[in-house]
Amino acid sequence: MIAFLVTFLLVFFIYLLLTAGSGSVGFWSASELIAGAGLGIVVAGITRKFLCRSDNYRMTNPLRFLLIPVYILGPFLIEVTVANIDVAMRVITGRIRPGILRVSSGMKTDLGIFMLANSITLTPGTITVDIDEETNDLFVHKINVTADEEGKTVTPARELFSFADIPAWIRRIAE
């Protein structure tokens, strides 16, 4: 039941975003509100088992939910900007030292692993290539491997980022 409700609210919210500005009830017309609710019930009835597969409703806590935009616009944006300028310099100078590292994530949940892997992939200079599903270690292709990282068998995820402690932020949101 909770799974149905969560999926319905998410679908309804996205429908409202897409049809904002259509009429006079707030931003929406009455027909769009009814159509959105009807579609939400149908879609939630079909797909509730997919969205809430883990039976874990920690993310329905609005505080955790609101932390996501703070995280994306704060520490993550700073990291991405710095890394972009770094890779831009490497494009111009051509100085690269690529390699695939084994990175220990320290995450326990699927959502934590998902967010960390995507954060690493979206940061220029690092791509998540594969995941060891037993130990939750990530294999990360890095464009500039330092001699220090080359020697280590496992690199902590914190050391891939220069300023903000991204893994701690993700742990705060997802675990």
Next chain:
Amino acid sequence: MIAEILIVACLAVGSFFNILGIIGLLRFPDVYTRMHATTKMTTFGSVFTALAVIIYGVTAYLDSVNSQYAVLAIHTLIAAVALAFTNALGSHAIARGAHRAGIKPVQAVVDRLEEVGP
């Protein structure tokens, strides 16, 4: 006036990073390093281009209170978020597929995934 300067600045930054992404595609040696240039830097550039559209939409809405400009801003925001998500998932899928297909990273100093095996 300030909004116009911001829009031009966002467009300039966006185009700059997109151009560098394309140069990186031509300069780098193999699929992994090329992906660093093409997928990440062009996303960053495109998000800045989208930001210019959002600023334009918001300022035009505040001027005219015509809801079509608000719709423009909201839809561009959704497009930027979708772009960021699909980019991360897509480049991970390409990298994983390339490594499974046996493509070795060129000039690599270390390859921990190769040591583990398929």
